[in-house]
Amino acid sequence: MQLAEFSRFHRRHVARLDDVLALWPPGLPTRSGIDAAVGALQATHSLPVALRRVRNGLMLRLIEQDVLEGAPLQDVCRCISDMAESAIAHALQLAAAELEARHGVPRTAEGAAAQFLVVGMGKLGGAELNVSSDIDLVFVYDQDGETDGAAPVSNFDYFAQMVRRIVPLLSDMTADGFVFRVDTRLRPNGDSGPQVVSLAMLEEYFQVQGREWERFAWLKSRVVSPLPSSQAQVAEHALEAVVEPFVWRRYLDFAMLEALRGLHRQIRAEATKRAVARPERANDVKLGRGGIREIEFIVQLLQIVRGGRMPQIRSRSTLQALQLLAEAGLLPADTAAKLAESYVFLRRLEHRIQYLDDAQTHSLPGDDADLEHLAQAMGPALLAAHPQVKRATCALLRELDAVREFVAGEFDALLHAGPRCLGCKKPAASIEELRHNLAKAGFAGEASHARLKAMEQSPRYAALTEAGRTRMLRVIERGIALAANSRDPDLTLSRLLDVLEAIGRRETYLAFFAEQPQALLRLVGVLEASRWAADYIKRNPMVVDELLDAPHERFSAQSCIDYCASQRARLLKRATWDAGEGLDILRRAFHTELFRILVRDLGGQLSVEQVADELSALADAVIGQAIQWCWADMPRRHRERPAFAVIAYGKLGGKELGYGSDLDLVFLFDDPDPDALERYAAFARKLVWWLTAATPAGGLFEIDTRLRPNGNAGLLVTSLEAFGQYQLGRGSNTAWTWEHQALTRARFCAGDAAIGQRFEAIREQALRMPRDASALREEILAMRRKVREGHPNRTALFDIKHDEGGMVDVEFAVQALVLAHASKHAELAADIGNIALLQNAEQQGLLPVGIGRGAADAYRRLRKLQHQARMEGASQAAHIAPESVAAERAAVRALTEAVFGAPSQACAGSGGAPERRLGAAHG
Structure with a gap:
């Protein structure tokens, strides 16, 4: 097509700017090419003229x-953005x-x-940037002070004068036009x-005053032109x-959803007013329904909601962010x-609309000829x-109608902004009203009535806040309906109210459940299934974020490591990394992954062995x-x-870790440094503190x-070396038999892999030492009696772990088998778990046929x-x-x-330190 027929701007200027166009090779100029063109024109023009002619x-x-050439959108936007940055940099230098x-x-x-x-x-x-875009700028300086010249002024006054020079230099209309219209209303407190x-x-x-919509504005913020200085990066x-x-x-x-709904309603209302006042601009491809702004809102909302926990989805570019959101x-992916x-x-x-007259407009032209050319x-x-x-x-x-309908549909689905159900019941306005509705929901007793009254x-x-109470009522109302279908409605509702009270201090969690009914459904399912899970959520409310999606992956x-590394890299970039940040990151990563395991466990997706494997990993x-x-x-x-x-x-x-289990740990080092013992003792104490300290992000483990x-x-x-001598009986200070029992359930879990390999060799050598079978049997039986005496059961019920015929009997029998026969059967020294060893x-x-397999099934x-x-x-x-x-x-x-020749009976015996330590090895 003929550009002169399409673009009036092109027709007016094509013969007047040959000197500028000649400065660039074919194609879109680079940032350096734009800078060079401005510099070349400054030889014969003032900076304001040079900038306008280059633009x-x-x-x-x-x-x-x-x-004509079909340049990619990203290249066009990058080029006009480079022009803006170049103009700002030149104006800044002059000022x-x-x-x-x-x-x-x-x-x-x-x-x-x-x-x-x-x-x-x-x-x-x-x-x-679009090709005829305004540029939104905020001007910031790092610290107060004053200038060092003959006529000193405060830094505030100095930089305010700088702004008053920069903005007109870019935006004033002259005979050569303007460079960019500058909008500074996104600064704190706007025009005021x-x-x-x-x-x-x-x-x-x-x-103090930052509003929710300003978070969307600052999401895309970027320093585009600092003054050249070694301190600029620090600033x-x-x-x-x-x-x-x-x-x-x-x-x-999810509190952002309501804020965005309000912002979007305001934008659509303003677009409607403009359409009424100027019908020729009614067809707005940016602000109208299904327009550019709604795609940007979709992207930014998902980023704002999730980006705090998922730094990998943060991007200022809309197209790149869409790809990152899909990857996450x-x-x-198809959406x-x-x-x-x-x-x-x-x-x-939008660009072709603006090419017509270089006007900052987003509406289809009303003229038929212009529309056809477009x-x-x-x-x-x-x-x-x-x-x-x-x-x-x-x-x-x-095509435009189809695109708009798709975009509007996705946007309305994300915001739940579709048509309201006019026949739906009005939400409850108070807890008292909810109490009156309990009977209708099937709650016949007084327990739930009393619990709601206590909450009120x-x-x-x-x-x-008023908004918080509204959300709380909405969540409770839905929770009542969900709890009514549980096995014990009163118990489930009580647990839900306990959790809501615990997390309600941070009202965004109430917004989360108010906006995400599937998450509330999953929460109620977890609470119904487990009291431990309910208590865990109350202690670690941040984990409810993981209820948004049903977890499937193991x-x-x-x-977990990648998450920690990415968080640390982000903080190092900001120069805000310290030990406290590390403690919190570890705890957030741990509780996130633990809760994912828990939800899949309670959902029946994991066996007990799989739960233990994942918790151990x-x-x-x-x-x-x-x-x-x-x-x-x-x-x-x-x-x-x-x-x-x-x-x-x-x-x-033994990779049999459960929720909330203590960790039994031993620390080894292998370092020739003369001060190694002192160094690693201090390090081990610090490591224990890292693993046990409670922070605002929660706790990790109890360490034994x-x-x-x-x-x-x-x-x-x-x-x-000392560990090997101790375990292998070399020297006067050697391990007891019960310590070799504990060694059957020991493995390298973290740290220097080379030391880990040497430990495994020592472990295998210790377990495979020949032993007197009769003496071994008596020592293990004696230790079993002492452990049982340390865990008396004064009820008529069976203690699954410690009573005769329970789990500890299986563990002692396995340890006896390993220590008695590993010298001839090397495979028994492998750390493969009690079930596989049996x-x-x-x-x-x-073992006789059927005995090992039967005991393994019983242990499971x-x-x-x-x-x-x-x-x-x-x-x-x-x-039980x-x-x-x-x-x-x-x-x-x-x-x-x-294994022992007779059933393991509880015999009299005295307590002492060894059995308490062995008890630790048995969890």
């Missing part, structure tokens, strides 16, 4: 490359030179040069606020440290792809996509990460990585180190019952009716008789 020449080149000559250099109180940052917002921040703000003023504004990081916590919250932020599973296609179509159309400028693919029509205008309007009178409910240690990953960060936080490190390993005993060693050589009387850390012993003929059943009791709130001992496990107890008795 107009760039517009001509954009029209030619976009319409700074003029002001420094008069007032000197602005200084901080410490005497350093104060830094001035021009922050690009909106499309400039995202490097996706100062034109420039310090970082301290900006931070205070965010904390940029300081700005990022102020902006990031305002934009990105550490929890899922927050948008279906994200179609939204991207729609965005490109609408932006290309449609033809969209390219032949448009007609090809609609072969049933002959005119380009008809094809354009059909609680200080936490009274402290809620735990991956690498995903999670503990290994967290300990490994803690070792890295804790070592990095050690003063006077003598090597880059510690020659240090953590050995897991007991439940973690009594299984180290010589127990509490021994050193917290042991050299690998099956292996039977296969090797060490007892573990499952113990797990279920734990989920129902049993703190330690799990008791003896008759319910008669078959399992018989299978365990058969095992103990086969």
Whole structure:
């Protein structure tokens, strides 16, 4: 097509800017090419003239490359954004030179040069300006002070003068036009606020007055032109440290939904007013229904809601963000792809509208000829996509309608902004009203009435804002309906109210459940299934974020490590990393993954063995990460990585970890440094603190180190050589038999892998030492009696773990088999778990046929019952009716008789430190 027929701007300027166009090679100019062109024109023109001529020449080149050559949208947007950044940089340099000559250099109180940052917002921040766009700017300086010249002024006055020079230089209309219209209304307090703000003023504004819609604006913020200075990067990081916590919250932020609904209603209302006042601009491809703004809202809302917990989805670019959201599973891949296609179509159309007259408009032209030219400028693919029509205008309007309907549908679905159900029941206005509705929902007793009454009178409910109470009532009303279908409605509702009271202090969680009925449904399911889960959620309310999506994938240690690494990298970039941040990141990662395991467990997706495997792998990953960060936080490190390993005993060693289990750990080192013992003892103490300290992000583990050589009387850390001598009986200080029993459930779990391999070799050698069978039998039976005496059962119920015929009997029998026969059967020394070892012993003929497999099945059943009791709130001992496990107890008795020659009876014996330490090894 002929550009002169299509673009009046092109027709007016094409013959007047040959000198500018000649400065660039064919294609779209780069940022350096734009800078060079401005510099070349300054030889014969003032800076304002040079900038305007370069900008107009760039517009001509954009029209030619976009319409005739089909330049990609991203390249067109990048090019006009480069022009904006170049113009701002040149204007900034000129203004700074003029002001420094008069007032000197602005200084901080410490005497350093104060830094001035021009922050690009909106499309400039995202490097996706449209070709006739305004540029939204906020001006920030880092610190107060005054200039050092002969006529000193405050830094505030100095930078305010700079703004007053920069804005007109860019936006004033002259005979050569303008460079960019500048909008500064996104600064704190808008038009009523100062034109420039310090970082301290900006931070205070965010904390005290920052509104929800401003978070969308600052999401795309980017420093586009600092003054050249070695301190500029420091100032940029300081700005990022102020902006990031305002934009990105550490929890899922569904309170934004209502704010966005209000903002969107306002935008649509204004678009409607404009359409009524000026019908020729009614067809707005940006602000109208299904337009560009709604795609941007979809992207930004998902980012704001999730980005605090998922830094990987943060991007200022709309197209890149769509791809990241799809990769993160927050948008279906086909939806994200179609939204991207729609965005490109609408932006290309927007550009062609603006190419007509270089006007900042987004509405289809009312003139038929202009509309036809516009449609033809969209390219032949448009007609090809609609072969049933002959005119380009008809094809354009059909395509536009289809795109808008798709975008509007996705947007309304995300915001639940579709038509309201006029016949639906009005939501409850008070807790008293909810109490009246309990009977209708099927709650016949008084328990739920009393619980609701208690909530109504609680200080936490009274402290809620009006919006918070409305959300709370909405969630409770839905919760009542869901709890009514549970096995015990009163119990389920009571647990739900307990959780809501605990998390209600952060009203965004109420917004989360009010906006996400599927998440509330999953929460009620979890609460119905487990008292332990209910208590866990009350202690760690941030985990409710994970209820948004039904978890399917198994735990991956690498995903936990990757999360920790990405969070640390982000904080290092901001220069805000410290040990406290590390502690919180570890805890957030741990509780996120633990809750995902818990939800899948309660949903019946995992067996008890799989739960234990995943919890053990999670503990290994967290300990490994803690070792890295804790070592990095050690003063006077003598090597880059510690020659240090953590050995897991007991439940973690046997990969039978349960929810809330303690960790039995032993610390080994192998380092020739003369001060190694002192260094690693200090490191181990610090590591234990990293793993046990409670922070606002929760706790991790309780740690028991009594299984180290010589127990509490021994050193917290042991050299690998000394550990080997102790376990292998070399020297005067050697391991007891019960310590070799504990060694059967020990493994390297984190730290230096080379030390781990050498430990495994020592372990195997110790377990395979020849032993006197009769003496071994008596020692193990004596220790079993002592352990049982330490856990008396004074009820008529069966203690699944400690009573005769229970889990500990199986564990002692397995340990006896390993220590008695591993010298000839090497496979028994493998750390493969009690069930596999029992099956292996039977296969090797060490147990009668059926005994090993029967005991293994019984042990699996007892573990499952113990797990279920734990989920129902049993703190330690799990008791059940003896008759319910008669078959399992018989299978365990058969095992103990086969291993020891007679059933394991509880005999009199004295207590002492060894059995308490061995008790730790048995969890």
